[in-house]
Amino acid sequence: MILSASYILAALAIYGAALYLIYRLQLYLTASSMLLGFLLLIHGPAYLAYMLFHGPQSVIYRRIAQSLRFNDIVMSLNLSIALLFAGIIAGIELVDHLAPSYANALQRGVVGWNDQPLAGGSAKSWPLFIVILALCLFMAWVSATEKHIAALVGYLSVAGSEVDKIAYRQQYGGSHVYLYRVVINSIAPMLIVWGALSGWTRRWWPLLAATSFLLALTLLGKLETLSKAPIALFLIQLFLVSYLIFRNSITWRVSLASLLVALIIFYPVIRLAIPESDGLGALRFFYYRAFDISNEALLEFFGAFPERISHTWGANIRTLAMIWGLDYTPAFDLVSRVWRGTGGSTTTAMFIADAWADFSYLGVFGFSIVAGVICRAIDLILLTRGKTILAISVLAATFLGIYNLMISALPTAVLSGGLVIAPLMAIFVSLTLRMAQHSAATRAANVSSPSDA
Template sequence: MFDPNTTPIFRKMKATPLFNDAIISLNISLGLMFLLVIVGAELVNVSAKRHSQLADNSIRGWDAETATAGPPDDKHFLVVVLALAIGMFAVSIYENHVGVILQFIGSEEKDVTRATTGGSDFYVYRLAITGIAPMMAAWSLVRWRVSKTRILAIASTLIVAATLIGKLETLQKANAPLFFIQILIALYLIKSNKITLRLALAVALAVVILLGPAVIFAVNGYEQDGVIGFLFYRIFEIPNEILVEHFAAIPALIPHTAGANIRPLAWLTGQPFVPTYDTVAFLWRGAPGSTSTAMFIGDAWDAFSYVGVAAVSLIAGALCRGIDIVFLRQGRTALTAAVLSASFMGVYSLLISSLQTAILSGGLLLCPAFAVIVVSISRRISKPQKQEARVVT
């Protein structure tokens, strides 16, 4: 994976006196991660045994069950989808997102344009576009596939279009293709939950078809390894390389931060926020503005060594299993398919960023929480109406 003859940063890291110790620490941390993610999931199974069994039964009987729209009420769902789509279109018009996209297409310095103009200035919009809006788009499409109503088809088109404009406006290569992959996952889940060789080949082909054009259009110098070679390097090798950068830097060259690199902990402990994705990148690259964002155990290692790795691994395992249990009990519904596809993207976010980033921006917790809020509010509104109908009857 790391060839000293072709990777300058690796040669620089290997020259440090404690590099071998860093590799040992990394291997131990990866072992801890795998073990404690499983332990975290099992702790949830033990503490919610009956609900866990219901979720497992739902998985086993998924294909035999009839697909339904599930909660919430159709009218309430349409209100949420249309309100979200209209709000996103309003921001896109206000910030001229289409103009930003066209400017990027015509730019010869795409990296500079991406860094200076990509992304909205509104935090709530950015939060929606990374997690909530893609889930609502997938949810709308799956509900439409089940119910086939015309108004839902219109609402689905609007929310998909609003989300796609927002994804493209970030000017990031993978955002729009990953959005379509999330939709495909949700649409497949409402049909079946079986993983077959045919499905694996179809997924691999879909990744190449969706991400390939993004590489050709937005990446300079991909020709050396070809599109597939670049995708393999970007998806599988880059996350590992960045993780090595963090373990080689900390604590050999930079001390553990005791939480200063994790914004909520820095705020709670009264420390200035010092992101290690900046300091580690500057250490190895020497270029201000460059970042090295590692998978979720990277930030935890930077802060608290093995204790941090163990803690975030337990939390990640418990969180993922908890989401499974809460939503799989609903059965084969559009709600379940949409939330599970959003959680899949949240898990992907765990592999390329910190736990707190995956929870919010990645949608790992934000999306399921938003779905629960929508369903809960719908049920509260519907309950008095049903009671009134009984009284009239």
């Protein structure tokens, strides 16, 4: 009876979040609507479908189901799903309550988006140009030092089985420079969009040339991971930008077109990864990879904590572990050891999984509030002017940051995933440009004052 009630509670939370998205956020593309939309898509009805129908067919699910307190595990997960959506909504409402004038400006900006021309200012953005050039030099230096082209050529020349390619990718794929990975994943894609749109609207060819170099180096960096997903996600970012240049609204036609775009991008990726799969098999794998495996990973965390392992109380977060003098013990490694018997693989799940591993229900609700606050703050700071080049660039970067929330911990998505780093970079460049323009205007006024007198 209590188990059934927990499912009803989760279903009601999902239903309430869907109503909030439709009637409160009003189906416009913002950081907060993308966050809630992602969660509803992956951990909404698809979560219930996995737990009630698809999960029992999974080996991992059946292994967890053998736990002595499996019903308690499921009830904890259902309650956490309800807390997740409640926390996200509470975070959004908190920001709107603290800054009502910005919330009203955001509403005006997104409602009038479709009828607005693309705005970006009339002055040439020299700070943006300098930042892009600096990133090009840094990325080129890292690529040359780590011999990314040679690693890519070597992967293409592997003549063995898929196992040989996987082994090569594990040994040579991806950069060892943390800052470079952050740039490739979040900052560079945003600056590519910003530089391309700014250069084109102002017909500033040096900026377009620098952006082209940045695009080439970014593609090299994503290819050098020897994984297909980074390129696929980058293409989806570009499709999002193409749509935002003209419109900002979510309709059933837009949703259907987005699904078709995702299938067009990921279908050849799946066929390359699983050559033996036919058309229907590839679609089934797409559903499994996008929905079932995400909810299965979530179940793994809740099955491990605290059934098999005690809550870590901060030891799962590297910074907190250092501050509190604890041994850093990543939860994904612990979960992998529990259900797979090895620490070599990484079980990654959405951000409330790590929050649960650390702080139980308090972590789930608290981290959800923080995620809602972050995304709504991005909206109120950077989208209030409507359809601007800066707004489109930030939304493109935020899309990937929110995607990283679906597969990693909140601190990881905030820093490495770009959820906060990319918007902060945008604010820095924008403020630097305004200061430069103000300084130039002040000097011009001082020069003209004597003659006016």
